[in-house]
Amino acid sequence: MRIELDRVVKQGGVALPLTSLAVESGEAVRVVVETEQRPTVLGLLASGRMRPDEGAVLLDGEPGRRREVRHRTALVDAPAVSDPEPDVSLAGAIAEELLFAGVPGDPRSVRRWAAQLGVEAERDLPMADVEPATRIRVLTELAVLRDRVEAVVLVSPDRHGGDPRAWWAQARRLAARGFAVLVLCGEAADAVLRADEAAEEEAEAAA
Template sequence: MRIAVHDVNKGKKGHALPTTSLEIETGHARFVLAETELRPTVLGLIATGRMRPDTGEVTIDGTRNDRDLRRRMALVDAPEVSDPHPGVTLAAVVGEELMFAGLPATPLHARRWLEQIGFAELAAQPIGTIKPSVRVRVMAELAVLRDDVEGFVLVSPDRHGGRPEGWWRIATEFAERGFAVLVIVGGSAAAVIERLPEALQTSYPSNATVPVRPLADVTGSTTVRDADPVPEPEPAPELEPVLEPEPEEHRVSSQAPAASSLNDHEEDDPVAEPDPVAEPVEAPAPEDTDTEDTETENGAAR
């Protein structure tokens, strides 16, 4: 499978996403630089066929087919779209994703699944307090449970803190298992990843760890050029993802409607213009979670 994102942008004057080109392919992990609060999620939505760009196109195996792209590529941990609410327990997140994968999804099944991957002791812990590398491992493993999924886009894992080497090597492990992986990161994480030994020992284009940034040359040159600075005199417009109609079930762990889950399916033909999507409703934190007293791993209050 090869996904080509060609000269896409979004928003007035590219404010939401400047012109960007990149490729994702089976058996490779690639990272791409996208910064500001909005752009990583916008790029993730476009790269997985869940949002139409204003210009450019996204193809899968040489053909534009958004429905097939959504079916085969999962969107993992995208802020305000597919990230779990921080107060929901890890077992609840697992149980919900088991259900969407068509697997038994009782609390017992969720705990057994966590035990299989080595994290049973974290079942009752809020996911917002889980180590970044563990969070990436669990979310990625859940994303590939569905039979049709052949890859995923992981959005801004560096926002959770931790060392980039940890979650980046998890991404490369999934590539070695035969998945296509794109990780959208900020500048600091990109600077660390591109200096890792595995990113230096092989050459472009066979090495998918070479960063591809907006306006990068993806034709075979090792030169990577940063996009020109884009002035932002006004806030970016609110964007509506291109999603299929919301199913009856609702995701209790997500901050967004159920229609934006990791790997949605669409019954209607692609390219049909969707109805407006309702504004996402932020799920309240559980009653037993004292947000003023909860501390993160480094001791800072959440």
């Protein structure tokens, strides 16, 4: 599966300036998107949930398949669109995500999934108090349970604070399992990860 945004624009460049990107199965891609609104707008476009004013959204190189992109892509933690309410408990968020996936979300099932995800002790915490790394791992792992989902678009994980290496490691784990993973983040978080990647490349070159 390959999702491509070809020179897309929204609201004359105000909501989103000219943007092109691509992500495919087995790949984790970061794209830097600044301002409060633009990450969500780009996430909606990349997941097939919004039509660009200019440009095209392609699936496997073909235009006109936006609805299929939507069905095969999970939009995760997008502010005011798919993020859990801050006062909802982690257990409540798990229940909701299970229902989206067509899986029973009763208390017993929630407890079982919390145990499987290693978050039994945090079940009663409000989402606002859940560690950023735990939040992203739980939300993405539950999102890929949905039928037909082959791609994940994760919006602004850096807004929760914490170490960007944690959510980037989760994105790479999902990619290693065959999902296409697009992460939309800010410049500061991306700079940390780029520095790590440059250091890894230098170490490999020296070995």
